[in-house]
Amino acid sequence: MEINADSSAGVAPTHQAEPLNYLNHKKGIASWLFTVDHKRIGLMYLALIGVALFLGGVFALAVRTHLLRPSDKMLTPEQYAQMFTLHGVIMIFLVIIPGIPAVLGNFVVPLMLGAKDVAFPKLNLFSWYLFATGVVMALVTLFTGGLDTGWTLYTPYSSTSFSNVSLVGTAAFIMGFSSILTGLNMMVTIQTMRPKGMTIFRMPLFLWAAYATGIIQIIGTPVLAITLLLLLMERFFRVGIFDPAMGGDAVLFQHFFWFYSHPAVYIMVVPAFGVMSELITVHTRKTIFGYKAIAYSSVAIAILSVIVWGHHLFVSGQTMRTSVIFSIITFAVAVPSAIKVFNWMATLYKGSIALTTPMLFALSFLFTFGIGGLTGLFCGALAIDVHVHDTYFVVAHFHYTMIGVVMVMLGGFYHWWPKITGKMYHERLGQLSAVLVFIGMQMTFLPQFIMGSLGMPRRYYWYPDEFSMHHHISTGGSYILAAGFALVAFNLIWAIFNGKKAPANPWGGATMEWYTQSPPLPHNFDSAPEAGDPYDYTKVHWDNEKKEFISPYVQ
Amino acid sequence: MLNHLGATSALLDSPFRMLPEKSSNFADPVDFAFHLTFAICAFFFAIIVLTTIAFVIKYRRKPGDYPNPKLATHNESLELAWTLFPSVLLVVIFWFGTLPFIEMRDLPDDSECIVIKVTAQQFQWSFSYNDGAKTSSDLMLPVNRRIKLVMTSSDVLHSMFIPNFRVKQDVVPKRYTFLWFETNAEEAEYPFYCTEYCGQLHWAMGSLNPEAPAKVKVVSLDKFKEFLTAPEFSADDLTPELWEEYRNGNLEGVTAAFPDLEIPDLLAYGQKLFTAKTCNGCHTANSDVTLIGPGFGGRWGKTLNLVGGSTATFDEEYVRRSILEPNADFTTEFAAQAPDASGMTGAMAGPMRPSERELEALIEYLKTRKAE
Numbered sequence: 001m002e003i004n005a006d007s008s009a010g011v012a013p014t015h016q017a018e019p020l021n022y023l024n025h026k027k028g029i030a031s032w033l034f035t036v037d038h039k040r041i042g043l044m045y046l047a048l049i050g051v052a053l054f055l056g057g058v059f060a061l062a063v064r065t066h067l068l069r070p071s072d073k074m075l076t077p078e079q080y081a082q083m084f085t086l087h088g089v090i091m092i093f094l095v096i097i098p099g100i101p102a103v104l105g106n107f108v109v110p111l112m113l114g115a116k117d118v119a120f121p122k123l124n125l126f127s128w129y130l131f132a133t134g135v136v137m138a139l140v141t142l143f144t145g146g147l148d149t150g151w152t153l154y155t156p157y158s159s160t161s162f163s164n165v166s167l168v169g170t171a172a173f174i175m176g177f178s179s180i181l182t183g184l185n186m187m188v189t190i191q192t193m194r195p196k197g198m199t200i201f202r203m204p205l206f207l208w209a210a211y212a213t214g215i216i217q218i219i220g221t222p223v224l225a226i227t228l229l230l231l232l233m234e235r236f237f238r239v240g241i242f243d244p245a246m247g248g249d250a251v252l253f254q255h256f257f258w259f260y261s262h263p264a265v266y267i268m269v270v271p272a273f274g275v276m277s278e279l280i281t282v283h284t285r286k287t288i289f290g291y292k293a294i295a296y297s298s299v300a301i302a303i304l305s306v307i308v309w310g311h312h313l314f315v316s317g318q319t320m321r322t323s324v325i326f327s328i329i330t331f332a333v334a335v336p337s338a339i340k341v342f343n344w345m346a347t348l349y350k351g352s353i354a355l356t357t358p359m360l361f362a363l364s365f366l367f368t369f370g371i372g373g374l375t376g377l378f379c380g381a382l383a384i385d386v387h388v389h390d391t392y393f394v395v396a397h398f399h400y401t402m403i404g405v406v407m408v409m410l411g412g413f414y415h416w417w418p419k420i421t422g423k424m425y426h427e428r429l430g431q432l433s434a435v436l437v438f439i440g441m442q443m444t445f446l447p448q449f450i451m452g453s454l455g456m457p458r459r460y461y462w463y464p465d466e467f468s469m470h471h472h473i474s475t476g477g478s479y480i481l482a483a484g485f486a487l488v489a490f491n492l493i494w495a496i497f498n499g500k501k502a503p504a505n506p507w508g509g510a511t512m513e514w515y516t517q518s519p520p521l522p523h524n525f526d527s528a529p530e531a532g533d534p535y536d537y538t539k540v541h542w543d544n545e546k547k548e549f550i551s552p553y554v555q
Numbered sequence: 556m557l558n559h560l561g562a563t564s565a566l567l568d569s570p571f572r573m574l575p576e577k578s579s580n581f582a583d584p585v586d587f588a589f590h591l592t593f594a595i596c597a598f599f600f601a602i603i604v605l606t607t608i609a610f611v612i613k614y615r616r617k618p619g620d621y622p623n624p625k626l627a628t629h630n631e632s633l634e635l636a637w638t639l640f641p642s643v644l645l646v647v648i649f650w651f652g653t654l655p656f657i658e659m660r661d662l663p664d665d666s667e668c669i670v671i672k673v674t675a676q677q678f679q680w681s682f683s684y685n686d687g688a689k690t691s692s693d694l695m696l697p698v699n700r701r702i703k704l705v706m707t708s709s710d711v712l713h714s715m716f717i718p719n720f721r722v723k724q725d726v727v728p729k730r731y732t733f734l735w736f737e738t739n740a741e742e743a744e745y746p747f748y749c750t751e752y753c754g755q756l757h758w759a760m761g762s763l764n765p766e767a768p769a770k771v772k773v774v775s776l777d778k779f780k781e782f783l784t785a786p787e788f789s790a791d792d793l794t795p796e797l798w799e800e801y802r803n804g805n806l807e808g809v810t811a812a813f814p815d816l817e818i819p820d821l822l823a824y825g826q827k828l829f830t831a832k833t834c835n836g837c838h839t840a841n842s843d844v845t846l847i848g849p850g851f852g853g854r855w856g857k858t859l860n861l862v863g864g865s866t867a868t869f870d871e872e873y874v875r876r877s878i879l880e881p882n883a884d885f886t887t888e889f890a891a892q893a894p895d896a897s898g899m900t901g902a903m904a905g906p907m908r909p910s911e912r913e914l915e916a917l918i919e920y921l922k923t924r925k926a927e
């Protein structure tokens with residue numbers, strides 16, 4: 001292997017003469033903070049997101065533990081409101097929205113393209129700094145009044161709340177730009193940097209998903225920015241926009257908010273669809289079933305997602321006709337989602353299914369997201385939504401979709417971890433973590449459907465006795481879920497220090513990130529590989545002597 | 556047809572209860588839609604789970620076996636089938652979900668129903684009947700009647716949710732929103748809740764209020780009429796002599812003068828006024844927790860630091876002035892609101908402003924509050 005060491009003045013010859021890679025070619029904190037390498041930036045996102053996930057998880061556990069026996073008053077009503085609000089804000093804006101697009105998107109997209117970096121590497125670093133600023137501001141909020149409005153920030157409560165709405169609003173505003181710029185970067189990268197042979201219908205599905213996500217980020221996020229700006233104007237300059245006491249319209253905020261926040265659901269879910277498609281084919285060694293259907297349905301979802309926001313407003317006072325129209329479009333989005341699920345199932349047919357950790361997470365996603373999607377039909381059906389709106393039913397519904405996304409994200413981390421770190425994680429522990437997350441998830445949220453449809457409202461500090469059993473099971477489940485997450489973190493970190501050395505292509509994948517060494521070279525590939533069918537496993541052979549997969553272009 | 560299918564959903568109801576008891580005209584169609592959707596979802600979920608598990612078992616990789624399969628990449632008729640079939644079922648769900656909704660939103664004329672005005676505020680509901688002739692914090696309803704709620708909020712968003720009736724509607728400041736339904740034949744009490752987050756005590760708004768849980772009370776028509784016409788004790792109706800007796804703790808004369816009224820003593824009267832005048836929306840009585848204004852538990856006799864550097868004692872004079880002129884003094888805790896942003900100003904300007912006699916009862920009540 002030939003390595004061009006010109007630019008890396010500080011090349012550190014490592015003790016075991018480890019081959020040069022993006023992790024060891026430069027050392028020191030500055031080499032990370034000023035890097036424009038998409039792989040390192042991806043990891044820096046991961047570091048921030050890991051911290052955020054931990055905090056968001058702790059807050060969730062505080063809420064669940066309080067609800068074990070509210071009469072103990074473990075939290076005051078104020079602390080309780082703070083906990084569920086910050087849990088929501090952190091998990092959505094700091095963990096799930098950036099999770100797959102910023103971590104895996106950054107790391108994997110250029111590699112899948114056989115490219116050296118994203119289209120705008122410096123802009124990419126700038127996006128990270130925007131995100132980091134947002135994270136720091138959100139953390140500062142914790143110590144400066146907190147936030148007690150719910151993550152939805154509904155006006156006029158948020159226009160007048162004494163908690164630190166302004167700081168969180170500014171943080172989300174800044175992070176929005178990070179999201180827009182990352183989306184833009186991904187779209188341009190995919191649009192302009194595809195290698196020879198990669199027509200759009202030969203793109204790995206993760207690239208389709210990254211592209212579709214970029215579209216939603218660019219259309220939706222500016223509206224969030226505008227909304228937050230208006231809210232800040234109202235709070236600072238008392239311009240009456242949303243607060244009726246100042247001549248504003250309270251419900252207008254909800255339209256603005258959901259115009260972004262419904263698509264945001266798909267900013268979270270579409271990348272997960274992409275990862276899911278990769279996991280399923282690689283770990284069954286079978287070409288994806290219905291490539292075009294999956295690809296097109298990502299785009300269809302991306303477009304439809306921008307015109308369904310009104311389904312959050314069925315009881316807001318919106319007119320009946322408007323609600324009926326939004327209900328129709330909402331049911332229309334169900335179709336492309338269902339198509340994807342069936343395609344993944346068909347991919348399993350006659351495959352060679354390996355129950356590796358990533359595959360277990362993928363299967364968990366199929367069930368969990370299946371329930372999340374199907375219960376969405378209850379919420380989309382007008383008269384049923386009137387009953388379940390703002391109850392635990394809805395809480396359970398969106399946690400099924402969101403934690404579904406997190407499952408795929410974790411599966412993706414496991415799947416690409418050998419590539420990212422050059423080390424293998426512990427397979428048995430990994431499988432155990434997947435099982436814990438799955439069981440914990442079901443136990444936490446299945447009872448919430450039932451209490452919700454029985455009439456238990458959400459964001460409640462207290463509950464009627466009839467729901468004690470449901471709440472107890474749910475809290476028990478949340479501890480198992482937390483243990484599952486902790487085990488994932490442990491396993492991934494353990495791998496860095498103690499894991500076996502990873503081969504270039506541990507799973508026998510056919511997409512191009514597996515063509516380079518693990519961890520990849522600083523500039524990914526020595527010569528641009530030529531792309532073929534990303535799911536043609538006939539070209540990746542198992543070499544029984546070397547005990548590893550041989551890809552056609554391994555460098 | 557709906558009725559016939561309603562019977563089926565009643566069957567589903569018993570062992571796997573997923574919905575509260577049905578107590579209004581909307582319960583049947585909503586529950587039908589719910590159970591139908593449930594059945595369709597269960598069907599699909601069963602397909603997904605069973606097929607996946609079957610595939611995973613059947614096609615599990617054998618150790619060391621890495622086949623190079625070249626298999627079907629798509630199948631148009633299969634894909635068409637799994638697009639069209641769910642689509643048809645989606646239309647069905649949409650249909651049965653929309654029908655009852657259209658009815659819910661099709662408001663009956665005022666002449667065909669009993670109109671009740673609902674005002675929501677942090678953290679209390681108040682219901683007003685017969686154009687304000689009668690108010691209550693429980694929602695009183697007669698059996699077998701068509702009811703229309705005309706709702707508004709005096710501060711932030713709230714939402715009226717009565718699970719047993721399957722109705723819910725947000726309540727918006729400076730706007731009216733509506734709910735209508737028909738009560739069933741049974742007399743019963745039901746819980747109701749606020750389901751739009753409205754602040755830290757959002758949960759205490761309605762049936763979970765720890766001090767005074769409010770209920771939906773469905774009563775016979777006679778009892779309802781009685782409730783509407785029942786006179787209530789008001790200190791302002793007393794002659795000066797009787798008032799003098801009453802405030803000194805002698806209830807005999809008053810009881811004799813108003814034989815069909817229940818006469819509270821001054822302290823109990825103050826407690827009642829604390830709710831009736833909506834003070835409890837902003838103040839806790841028995842704790843020192845600040846809602847919008849300070850909590851009164853244990854506050855009596857304390858020395859307060861005022862904006863501007865002076866101090867005051869929390870006593871009769873101070874309380875009287877705070878209520879009648881909310882902008883007169885601000886303690887340093889509320890410095891941010893000075894000089895005139897007090898939430899109380901608006902609240903005390905209208906019909907909620909206590910009379911002199913009511914003030915005395917309120918003071919009597921505040922005097923005796925302890926922090927829990």
Ligand SMILES: [Cu+2]
Pocket residue numbers: 261262265308309311312
């Ligand atoms: Cu939505």
Ligand SMILES: [Cu+2]
Pocket residue numbers: 675676677678712713714749750751752753757760
């Ligand atoms: Cu409320």
